[in-house]
Amino acid sequence: xxxxxxxxxxxxxxxxxxxxxxxxxxxxxxxxxxxxxxxxxxxxxxxxxxxxxxxxxxxxxxxxxxxxxxxxxxxxxxxxxxxxxxxxxxxxxxxxxxxxxxxxxxxxxxxxxxxxxxxxxxxxxxxxxxxxxxxxxxxxxxxxxxxxxxxxxxxxxxxxxxxxxxxxxxxxxxxxxxxxxxxxxxxxxxxxxxxxxxxxxxxxxxxxxxxxxxxxxxxxxxxxxxxxxxxxxxxxxxxxxxxxxxxxxxxxxxxxxxxxxxxxxxxxxxxxxxxxxxxxxxxxxxxxxxxxxxxxxxxxxxxxxxxxxxxxxxxxxxxxxxxxxxxxxxxxxxxxxxxxxxxxxxxxxxxxxxxxxxxxxxxxxxxxxxxxxxxxxxxxxxxxxxxxxxxxxxxxxxxxxxxxxxxxxxxxxxxxxxxxxxxxxxxxxxxxxxxxxxxxxxxxxxxxxxxxxxxxxxxxxxxxxxxxxxxxxxxxxxxxxxxxxxxxxxxxxxxxxxxxxxxxxxxxxxxxxxxxxxxxxxxxxxxxxxxxxxxxxxxxxxxxx
Amino acid sequence: xxxxxxxxxxxxxxxxxxxxxxxxxxxxxxxxxxxxxxxxxxxxxxxxxxxxxxxxxxxxxxxxxxxxxxxxxxxxxxxxxxxxxxxxxxxxxxxxxxxxxxxxxxxxxxxxxxxxxxxxxxxxxxxxxxxxxxxxxxxxxxxxxxxxxxxxxxxxxxxxxxxxxxxxxxxxxxxxxxxxxxxxxxxxxxxxxxxxxxxxxxxxxxxxxxxxxxxxxxxxxxxxxxxxxxxxxxxxxxxxxxxxxxxxxxxxxxxxxxxxxxxxxxxxxxxxxxxxxxxxxxxxxxxxxxxxxxxxxxxxxxxxxxxxxxxxx
Numbered sequence: 004x005x006x007x008x009x010x011x012x013x014x015x016x017x018x019x020x021x022x023x024x025x026x027x028x029x030x031x032x033x034x035x036x037x038x039x040x041x042x043x044x045x046x047x048x049x050x051x052x053x054x055x056x057x058x059x060x061x062x063x064x065x066x067x068x069x070x071x072x073x074x075x076x077x078x079x080x081x082x083x084x085x086x087x088x089x090x091x092x093x094x095x096x097x098x099x100x101x102x103x104x105x106x107x108x109x110x111x112x113x114x115x116x117x118x119x120x121x122x123x124x125x126x127x128x129x130x131x132x133x134x135x136x137x138x139x140x141x142x143x144x145x146x147x148x149x150x151x152x153x154x155x156x157x158x159x160x161x162x163x164x165x166x167x168x169x170x171x172x173x174x175x176x177x178x179x180x181x182x183x184x185x186x187x188x189x190x191x192x193x194x195x196x197x198x199x200x201x202x203x204x205x206x207x208x209x210x211x212x213x214x215x216x217x218x219x220x221x222x223x224x225x226x227x228x229x230x231x232x233x234x235x236x237x238x239x240x241x242x243x244x245x246x247x248x249x250x251x252x253x254x255x256x257x258x259x260x261x262x263x264x265x266x267x268x269x270x271x272x273x274x275x276x277x278x279x280x281x282x283x284x285x286x287x288x289x290x291x292x293x294x295x296x297x298x299x300x301x302x303x304x305x306x307x308x309x310x311x312x313x314x315x316x317x318x319x320x321x322x323x324x325x326x327x328x329x330x331x332x333x334x335x336x337x338x339x340x341x342x343x344x345x346x347x348x349x350x351x352x353x354x355x356x357x358x359x360x361x362x363x364x365x366x367x368x369x370x371x372x373x374x375x376x377x378x379x380x381x382x383x384x385x386x387x388x389x390x391x392x393x394x395x396x397x398x399x400x401x402x403x404x405x406x407x408x409x410x411x412x413x414x415x416x417x418x419x420x421x422x423x424x425x426x427x428x429x430x431x432x433x434x435x436x437x438x439x440x441x442x443x444x445x446x447x448x449x450x451x452x453x454x455x456x457x458x459x460x461x462x463x464x465x466x467x468x469x470x471x472x473x474x475x476x477x478x479x480x481x482x483x484x485x486x487x488x489x490x491x492x493x494x495x496x497x498x499x500x501x502x503x504x505x506x507x508x509x510x511x512x513x514x515x516x517x518x519x520x521x522x523x524x525x526x527x528x529x530x531x532x533x534x535x536x537x538x539x540x541x542x543x544x545x546x547x548x
Numbered sequence: 549x550x551x552x553x554x555x556x557x558x559x560x561x562x563x564x565x566x567x568x569x570x571x572x573x574x575x576x577x578x579x580x581x582x583x584x585x586x587x588x589x590x591x592x593x594x595x596x597x598x599x600x601x602x603x604x605x606x607x608x609x610x611x612x613x614x615x616x617x618x619x620x621x622x623x624x625x626x627x628x629x630x631x632x633x634x635x636x637x638x639x640x641x642x643x644x645x646x647x648x649x650x651x652x653x654x655x656x657x658x659x660x661x662x663x664x665x666x667x668x669x670x671x672x673x674x675x676x677x678x679x680x681x682x683x684x685x686x687x688x689x690x691x692x693x694x695x696x697x698x699x700x701x702x703x704x705x706x707x708x709x710x711x712x713x714x715x716x717x718x719x720x721x722x723x724x725x726x727x728x729x730x731x732x733x734x735x736x737x738x739x740x741x742x743x744x745x746x747x748x749x750x751x752x753x754x755x756x757x758x759x760x761x762x763x764x765x766x767x768x769x770x771x772x773x774x775x776x777x778x779x780x781x782x783x784x785x786x787x788x789x790x791x792x793x794x795x796x797x798x799x800x801x802x803x804x805x806x807x808x809x810x811x812x813x814x815x816x817x818x819x820x821x822x823x824x825x826x827x828x829x830x831x832x833x834x835x836x837x838x839x840x841x842x843x844x845x846x847x848x849x850x851x852x853x854x855x856x857x858x859x860x861x
Contacts, residue, residue, distance in 0.1 A: 127641075203641070203680065204641065290678050290680065290681055291678075292644065292676040292677060292678070293642075293643065293644025293646070293647060293676055293677070293678050294646055294647060294676065295644070295646040295675040295676045296646050296647075296650055296675070297643075297644070297646055297647030297648065297649070297650035297651055298647075298650075299643075299647055299650070299651045299654075300654060301651075301654055301655060302655075304651075305651060308640075308642075308643065309640065391638050392634070392636065392638040393638045393639070393640060395599075395604060395634065396632055396633075396634055396637075396652070396691065397652075397655060398602075398603075398604060399602045399603075399604070399627055399630070399631075399632040399704075400627055400652060400654075400655025400656050401624050401625070401627040401628035401655060401656055401657065402624060402627070402655060403623070403624050544606070545606075546604065546605045546606060547599075547604040547605070548599075548604065548605075
């Protein structure tokens with residue numbers, strides 16, 4: 004598909020055949036390397052889909068109950084902002100309600116990881132040089148990476164569809180859900196392909212794609228908070244909005260799928276064009292010379308140099324997202340009424356003290372969970388330094404391992420507080436402006452900062468994994484994803500309390516509005532410190548490499 | 549027994565990775581002030597030994613002493629007094645070479661600024677370039693300048709010249725010679741035998757995690773064979789029954805043979821009795837010496853089959 008729309012003249016002259024030589028072999032290589040990643044994610048998403056359908060059937064068995072929860076949720080702009088509107092009130096429509104957000108976001112992330120892994124990361128590590136010296140066309144690596152992502156997206160689409168059909172839902176809606184999620188994945192695969200052409204660093208390529216994903220989320224949220232039928236132009240600007248507008252189980256609009264497909268084709272074509280024009284290993288930004296003498300003072304200075312760029316990027320994202328979501332709060336009003344189900348959702352989401360506070364509390368929790376993603380990634384930078392061989396000579400300097408780690412951990416622990424404060428400031432400021440309530444800023448900042456112990460705990464657990472199971476560092480990502488999934492869909496699916504209790508965020512008081520008690524903060528902080536300490540102590544005693 | 553003049557003392561060192569036994573009772577002794585060659589085929593355990601000495605790996609058995617301390621327990625203190633150059637230097641893509649050199653200087657016992665600038669000039673290294681833009685050889689130079697300019701007693705160099713051009717290889721040799729004059733100790737792991745021959749006072753050869761030979765190059769030469777080719781005035785007498793003679797071939801009055809170097813005397817006497825017209829004696833090259841040790845069966849130095857293998861290679 005992408006090949007057919009390839010725009011360069013070289014391709015029209017028949018050069019494309021040469022440009023793609025070796026794609027098949029590279030695709031097999033990519034799938035072999037992703038033989039765990041792709042199946043795990045596909046099964047995870049299918050499980051999520053099946054679980055959603057089962058939970059809805061269990062909690063809202065009658066049409067009347069479903070209509071009630073759908074109507075009250077749709078009437079509430081805050082719930083719409085977070086989860087999107089429900090189209091119709093069939094079992095299927097409610098089942099895929101929040102799945103269409105969570106599923107598309109997770110699929111987008113997998114697609115991005117797969118594409119960057121097989122393009123820019125290969126170039127950055129120098130492996131591409133050797134591959135490209137073989138009989139491999141100039142555009143074959145990019146094509147193979149995109150095809151691998153397409154395989155992942157197709158697997159996810161197929162398994163999600165089958166899982167929904169398996170729970171007894173209509174085939175058309177199930178298929179529409181799978182396709183909507185898979186097509187969103189293709190869009191972000193193509194974005195990642197494009198980003199990988201511009202940047203020399205795989206990390207930055209993922210950062211740019213992640214920023215696009217965040218922007219898509221905010222656009223959809225802003226659009227859906229304004230209108231209840233998904234018709235807002237803002238939502239129509241977002242690939243995540245398109246997925247929702249396919250409207251599975253509510254007179255599916257399969258034609259909407261053409262939008263993500265078209266965007267994926269355009270972005271892919273642009274990436275192809277750039278890929279053919281640049282040197283292997285190079286980006287489009289020239290490297291400037293650096294200072295001949297260094298001022299990096301030691302492990303702390305080095306960690307700061309290595310981590311500051313990513314912290315800055317996350318900071319900008321948190322401020323912008325805070326500003327955007329703060330502005331959506333005021334529309335909440337009192338439309339909640341007396342509806343029992345939606346009150347329950349709100350309660351589980353953020354608290355009982357009025358819809359505005361509940362929404363703010365839910366957002367504070369969301370920012371907390373995303374800050375945990377940052378924290379886990381920042382802790383694992385140490386593992387990256389270790390496996391790349393850069394940590395080794397540094398550790399032969401006169402510094403202890405804990406001191407080396409402390410440089411990174413200081414940034415992680417302080418950095419996550421900074422992120423939460425920035426999100427709170429952004430959200431508080433825009434909420435204060437739109438609600439005409441200047442005092443809101445302080446309350447909101449306190450609410451986001453209150454997430455800190457839970458973020459620290461996840462950071463601490465990541466340190467523990469780094470120390471004890473360095474080869475299984477990816478487990479940290481699984482934990483953070485699990486926390487996000489539970490925290491995100493738990494409230495609407497009425498997951499059992501013991502499941503909710505698995506995430507540290509559940510144990511924090513719901514702020515603003517709720518009553519803050521010291522105990523949970525102390526306990527979580529204590530566990531965070533203990534996990535970090537044990538992780539560091541183990542790291543001190545284990546082999547490097 | 550570690551004395552004040554022993555910089556590195558390793559005995560019976562064992563390190564396993566799962567089922568692989570990387571070090572299997574390795575011994576190594578480096579005296580203070582010497583340049584010690586550390587040799588062995590790929591995968592013999594050279595880098596593992598070095599990483600144990602650097603406190604990066606924890607040994608499973610045996611003892612290791614470095615500069616009078618325990619490389620694992622006293623890592624930080626010891627690292628103030630040593631500098632390390634890995635065989636494959638990885639740099640941070642967005643840090644300049646100058647920044648990296650200065651960083652390592654601060655992480656070690658300090659940096660001699662004059663020597664740093666002098667080395668940059670001699671190695672013709674541009675310190676303003678970023679990590680990702682350096683070639684392999686230039687990355688190696690960054691680590692070399694950082695180590696050689698450091699104010700330390702011990703240099704641990706693990707194939708430090710991989711990727712350097714012959715000119716720079718020469719600069720490196722000069723630098724190591726200077727280091728020795730300053731009384732610094734150098735442990736040099738290398739595959740470049742001419743480099744080892746030119747620089748090292750003593751060498752240790754390891755294979756499969758065990759030390760198979762250790763001593764000065766002269767000592768090691770002594771343990772190997774000298775090739776003799778002679779044209780005699782009369783018929784050669786019985787040569788085959790002399791101790792230490794191998795691969796004897798006699799064609800009329802022409803004799804070719806190899807003889808264990810410490811048995812050279814007897815052979816020359818016997819040849820002299822027959823009257824020598826011309827004689828060529830080739831001492832074992834370092835290459836032969838190493839091939840002997842690198843090959844599996846020849847370590848013990850016995851067995852005719854093994855001898856043929858040496859000749860064949």
